Amino acid sequence: MSSKLLDGSSIRRAGAVVATALAKELRQPSKARTWTGRIFGLPYDFRRPTPEKIAREFWDPDSDAFFTPHAFGVGYGLNLARVAVGYAVVVDRVPATTYSCRPLSIRRRRPAQ
Template structure:
């Protein structure tokens, strides 16, 4: 794990631990990078890696820090005229 990744991981955990216990959500962003430490369910993993509701290829991870690949847009690309300018 690189130093930047370790710093983001540690920062995200510290950010959550600084909050009062009843305000800890265990998901959010740190320095613009998403994190989610909630227990992933099979449905959450599936909907993250195969999300037909977005054309975005990089989406926040189902668990951990950073982004992962949404494979749906590769298999079902949007027509060029429907893409935002």
């Protein structure tokens, strides 16, 4: 099995999911098409994304979810606001004596003579 993140079979599978979602919408009468829904358990949204919708995909502090539906396309995006809250909780649980906020001192190596 290939160790590449996006090998040919992954791209074909992703294309098949998108094509299936589009076919699902196109089978309906034009007035009944919403261009949103779920396919194979994944959310899809083919409506034109707004800047607010794109921002909310990646930063939604009102949501407890780590993953939010993509503003456009199939799948999920990462809610960085939730990640930041989770990180703050973890940092708050670490005793103050185990970490320091002082800048690290960097020593330069002397060239070998």
